[in-house]
Amino acid sequence: IIPGKNNSANFTWFLTRLAEAIDPTLKIYLVMDNGSSHTAHATRRWLAAHPRFVVTYTPKHASWLNMVEIFFSTLTRQLLRRGDFTSRDNLANKILHFIEVHDRTAKPYRWTYTGEPLKAA
Template sequence: MKAELDYSRGPEKTWVYGGLRPADGQALTMTASSRNSVFYQQCLQQIEDANPSGEIWIVTDNLSSHNSLSTRTWLEDHPRIHHAFIPVGACWLNLQEGWWRIFRKAALAGRSFADRDDIEHATTLATNQLNSRANPWIWGRPTSPTRLLRRRYAYTVRGTQH
């Protein structure tokens, strides 16, 4: 089941953009009134500002704003940022998707918001709380814990003599 991206009540919609740095689990979020190239580029700029050195790889879906002419032109002026587009229908390849599930539960689940400012406040608060206890994100299942006091039994089968 897909979660709706509309977090507001009434005619105004609010979109939440974000990025996850898997190495330390820190995330960045921003709210926007539209899901278009302009706001996507603003999010990319915030991600670049938060990561002042080295290359930045953005793993993203194939939304039109992520690959628009405007965004590609913007990226030419920001050579540290590279896109890796995930295949259609394979969102589970993006580590950010797990973070979004946790974020939605912390910030948005079961809540009604009066206006866009309330959504922005909830987004900022939840992001700060999640970042305060962030850990590295690793793709895949964690290894099973070892049992230290495991008893080992050895059974021997003896033949019976007649």
Template sequence: MAAQVAGTVFAKISASQTGRILADLDLKPHRVRGWLTRRDSPDFWERVADVCSLYRNPPEGAVVLSIDEKTAIAARSRRHPGVPAAPGRDVREEFEYRRHGTASIVAAMDIRTGEVLSEPIVRNNAVTFTAFLARLDAVIEPGKEIHVVLDNGSSHTAKHTRKWFQAHPRWRVHFTPPHASWLNQVELFFSALTRRVLRHGDFSSRDDLIDKMDHYVIAHNEKAKPYHWTYDGTPLKTS
């Protein structure tokens, strides 16, 4: 940059002085922020309104579920034990780790209670997904209407899944808009699972990973509370 400036009408400037100027400006050209342009979906707002209305005013007497999969969860163990926190020092975690495979789960959350039912899956496809739905259908009281919130994953929109829903008319599907799976409340549960179990966990095997996730679900259900949708559509104020 100093050479570029030297070739202009401006006064000559050294490389070190250029570095000091850039440091003072706190420029960080290496930083990149990801962005995903919302797909031009004509029914975007209609889908959003439908899902939010379902959360805020669930139909009387109906079961309302939020279902999704969390896939390719890594079972990793650190090569050396971590060092616990001490006064003035954060917890230290070993950088190197061993891989022990991955696990995937499918989970259904009752939005009225916040309780979650989950199970490990080997494949994330329509056959596996409808088998999970069938198990739910078998334990939910006959005659009760079931509303389910789903994103647009391939296992949820496949022809096989559509046929299953047609054969089970008490199931009413509410799809989130494309690129808006965050509207699916079970994602809040997955976020808590990641923070409290997965991110800093140490798992000796795939079975150990699944066992610890199961224990978390059991503990979660003992004190489960529903998530309350509080956003009222008012634009957020800037600080």
């Protein structure tokens, strides 16, 4: 794989690691956008050869998915990159606390079509 590259080779490498980490008797459900690494011929061939993966593609230009991506970006910038975590449980507890605080103080995003980033209303 090539670090930092969002391509089919890296994505199928990730899917292979995911398959190895999850009980082989279980199906794996994926909800994915229509990004090029998710829809590439090589990715579709890989998924066809691994029927335990059940894929649902979101509608193109799905604004709800953008909102989820914005939330995870906020979580990453405000907690994960700055965080000091002593254990997996500590990390989980801090994420849950972040979500509780975020839910109390969150403001709706105002959607713009000008190509500018989304801004809090």
